[in-house]
Amino acid sequence: MVRFENVGMRYGMGPEVLRDISFHLRPGSFHFLTGPTGAGKSSLLKLLALSHRPSRGLVTLFNREVSTLKRDDLPGFRRKIGVVYQEFRLLDHLSALENVALPLKIAGAKDEQIYDHVAELLDWVGLGNQVDAKPRTLSGGEKQRVAIARAVINRPQLLIADEPTGSMDAEMGLRLMHLFLELNKIGTTVVVATHDLGLIQRFGNPVMYLKDGQLSSRSAASIPDSFSEANG
Amino acid sequence: MIPIFGKSAELQLEKDVSSRYLPVVISAMVFLAAMAIGGLFSLSDAISDWSETLTGNLTAEIAYDPTADLDKKTSDAVKLLSETPGVQAARPIELEETLELLEPFLGKNDIIKELPIPRLIEIIIEDDSAIDLLALNEKLAAAVPGATLDTHRPWLDKMVLLGRSVQFLAASVMLLVGIVTVIIVIFAVRTGLIMHSDVIQVLHLIGARDKYIAEQFQNYFSRLSLLGALPGLMVAIIVMFIFNYLVGSLDASMLPPLALGWKGLVTLALLPVFVALLTRYTVRRVVLQSLSRMM
Numbered sequence: 001m002v003r004f005e006n007v008g009m010r011y012g013m014g015p016e017v018l019r020d021i022s023f024h025l026r027p028g029s030f031h032f033l034t035g036p037t038g039a040g041k042s043s044l045l046k047l048l049a050l051s052h053r054p055s056r057g058l059v060t061l062f063n064r065e066v067s068t069l070k071r072d073d074l075p076g077f078r079r080k081i082g083v084v085y086q087e088f089r090l091l092d093h094l095s096a097l098e099n100v101a102l103p104l105k106i107a108g109a110k111d112e113q114i115y116d117h118v119a120e121l122l123d124w125v126g127l128g129n130q131v132d133a134k135p136r137t138l139s140g141g142e143k144q145r146v147a148i149a150r151a152v153i154n155r156p157q158l159l160i161a162d163e164p165t166g167s168m169d170a171e172m173g174l175r176l177m178h179l180f181l182e183l184n185k186i187g188t189t190v191v192v193a194t195h196d197l198g199l200i201q202r203f204g205n206p207v208m209y210l211k212d213g214q215l216s217s218r219s220a221a222s223i224p225d226s227f228s229e230a231n232g
Numbered sequence: 233m234i235p236i237f238g239k240s241a242e243l244q245l246e247k248d249v250s251s252r253y254l255p256v257v258i259s260a261m262v263f264l265a266a267m268a269i270g271g272l273f274s275l276s277d278a279i280s281d282w283s284e285t286l287t288g289n290l291t292a293e294i295a296y297d298p299t300a301d302l303d304k305k306t307s308d309a310v311k312l313l314s315e316t317p318g319v320q321a322a323r324p325i326e327l328e329e330t331l332e333l334l335e336p337f338l339g340k341n342d343i344i345k346e347l348p349i350p351r352l353i354e355i356i357i358e359d360d361s362a363i364d365l366l367a368l369n370e371k372l373a374a375a376v377p378g379a380t381l382d383t384h385r386p387w388l389d390k391m392v393l394l395g396r397s398v399q400f401l402a403a404s405v406m407l408l409v410g411i412v413t414v415i416i417v418i419f420a421v422r423t424g425l426i427m428h429s430d431v432i433q434v435l436h437l438i439g440a441r442d443k444y445i446a447e448q449f450q451n452y453f454s455r456l457s458l459l460g461a462l463p464g465l466m467v468a469i470i471v472m473f474i475f476n477y478l479v480g481s482l483d484a485s486m487l488p489p490l491a492l493g494w495k496g497l498v499t500l501a502l503l504p505v506f507v508a509l510l511t512r513y514t515v516r517r518v519v520l521q522s523l524s525r526m527m
Contacts, residue, residue: 051437071442071524079439089434093244102242103438150438 001027001189002048002158007057009043016055017043019213025191027157030184032200033193034223035210041162041193042086044210048160048191049083050074062157079107082151082188084161088143090135090150096122096142097131100149107154121149125179141168148176152183159183161192165199177203197223242435243428243445245452250423254453257416258460259467262507265409266468266500268402273496275402279395282388290355290365292322295378296348306351309376313355316371318363325352355381413507414514417457421449421518436526446519450512457511461504469500 002025009018017040025031033041046052047059050066059066062080069077090099101118122131125145135143144167151159159180165173177192177199184190191208194200200207204220245251292313294305306324313322330352331344338344357363369381425432432445472490479490492500 049437051433075436075439075441078437083437089430091242091431091434094242102435106435106438106440106444154439 001025001029001062003058003060004047005058005060007047007054007059009040009047009052010055017213018047018054018215021057021213021215023208023215023217025158025189027189028184028187030181030190030203030205031192032203032205032207032220033191033210034195034197034200034207037195039210040213041210044215045083045160045162045191045193048158049081050078079103079154080157082154082156082159084144084147084151084159084164086162086166088135088147090143090146092135095132095134096127096138096146096149099135099146100153103150103154118149118153121153122146125149126175141172144168145172145176148179152188156188159188159190161190163194164192165194165196173199241448243424243431243448243452245424245428245448248424248427250427251420251453251456254416254420254456255460255463258413258457258507258511259464261409261413261416262461262464262503263468263471265406265507266465266503267471268405268409269496269499269503270468270472270490270492272399272402272406273492273499274490275395275399277491277493277496279392282391282395288357288359289384290357291382291384292353292355292372293380293382294351294353294376295380296350297378298348300378302351305376305379306353309353309372309379312372312375313353313368316363316368318358318361319355320358321354321356323354323356325354327351410510413510417453417511417514418518421453421515422522424449425519425522432523433526436523442520442523445523446516449519450515453515454508454512458504458508461507465500465504 002023004021004023007018007021008016009021010016021044033044035041043052047054048061050061053059053066061077064073064077091102094102097115097118100122101114104114104117119128119131122128125148127133127142127145127149130138130142133142135146138146144164148161148164151161161180164176164180168176173196180190180192181203200223201220207218207220207223209216209218209223292309294302294309296302310322310324313319327349330349334344334349365381365383372379372381435445476490
């Protein structure tokens with residue numbers, strides 16, 4: 001599904017923000033990605049989301065080495081990946097329903113197929129009565145749920161979430177994690193980047209721990225109680 | 233499926249301040265292009281008319297000589313010319329008629345009757361005749377002293393050269409207008425790409441193809457171009473009508489009226505479509521080129 005081999009990444013001529021990253025995510029696995037602020041989590045997610053290319057090393061997604069992908073191949077690959085951004089990245093002038101429908105519309109689905117499916121999904125994430133609401137009228141948690149619905153509407157094979165529970169209360173955070181688990185059960189590979197150690201320990205899934213641009217695999221129990229402790 | 237001139241649903245280009253005045257600029261460009269087309273086709277028609285009229289028409293001139301019998305000289309010349317193969321007709325232009333031709337320039341008064349005015353003979357050449365005008369001129373001068381043949385060729389050559397130069401100028405103006413329009417559109421599109429880079433990135437990451445994004449730019453800018461081109465064309469047509477009215481109101485105008493002919497009218501009618509298509513093509517190239525530099 002996903003394989004990184006000695007991957008390095010830098011922005012422009014700057015220093016490497018990721019160094020010698022190697023890991024393998026099996027199809028249908030569920031991983032947390034954590035580490036101190038500035039460790040390179042967002043950069044790693046960008047590589048996974050095909051938003052950036054690595055400076056060195058090999059990234060293989062869905063059995064294709066990313067550097068061999070042609071520009072015309074990228075949209076097809078990106079449609080297999082759902083991304084939930086920390087800052088939501090919703091289109092403010094579109095309603096919740098239109099935002100969620102966007103990946104289907106872009107993929108060329110017919111209107112009647114789109115809207116029934118989208119309304120059902122919004123209902124599932126608890127926004128059934130907010131389908132026409134614009135993002136600016138929604139709370140942080142509601143925006144996050146719209147962003148999640150948009151990420152999963154295409155039934156992605158790989159779901160990447162960056163701090164998905166950061167802007168919602170604990171109860172809603174747990175509900176969303178259960179939603180991710182349900183998706184995972186039907187075969188979606190899930191990577192959740194979070195600072196919430198309580199969440200990681202509660203669910204007990206494998207953890208990718210990133211520090212100073214380098215990655216190590218840990219079990220949930222072996223994660224330090226705080227990142228300052230880990231730094232020390 | 234996005235309609236050809238549909239709104240840019242995701243990019244909301246309609247709300248951009250940067251491209252709001254593009255139709256005004258396009259309008260000015262189309263006005264200039266339409267005027268250039270008007271000039272180009274009118275001159276083309278005028279040059280053809282001059283050539284056709286003057287190739288079939290010659291004038292023989294008998295120099296003024298107070299001691300000679302000009303009437304006899306004129307009738308001799310008419311006789312000689314009429315008998316020349318290839319000449320369809322030779323008609324002496326009466327002195328009164330000649331004086332009437334001078335009236336617009338010298339005014340209507342009796343003093344012009346006292347001027348040393350040469351006698352003129354209008355000669356009509358048969359269609360497709362291979363008459364040797366140089367030989368005819370020599371023959372005429374030998375038979376009737378003081379008579380010369382005016383083929384209008386030097387005047388016509390100068391007028392044709394002038395006409396062709398103005399046509400070249402008009403074509404250059406059209407080319408310049410096209411280049412300036414393309415440059416303006418490129419700047420507007422690049423500004424739009426920068427302003428909407430966040431949304432473009434989101435669209436890319438949820439699987440949008442470059443063509444999908446380019447179509448939104450193409451549709452929006454084509455619409456702007458068309459909206460600008462139509463008023464520009466209408467103003468140009470009004471100006472042409474005013475020009476023709478003013479030219480028509482002059483008794484002895486040296487300026488030909490703007491007569492486009494059907495080819496000119498079709499070209500003029502297609503101008504807004506051409507501008508919209510040029511914009512569409514330019515926008516597509518710029519957007520696809522810029523997007524190809526993104527991941």
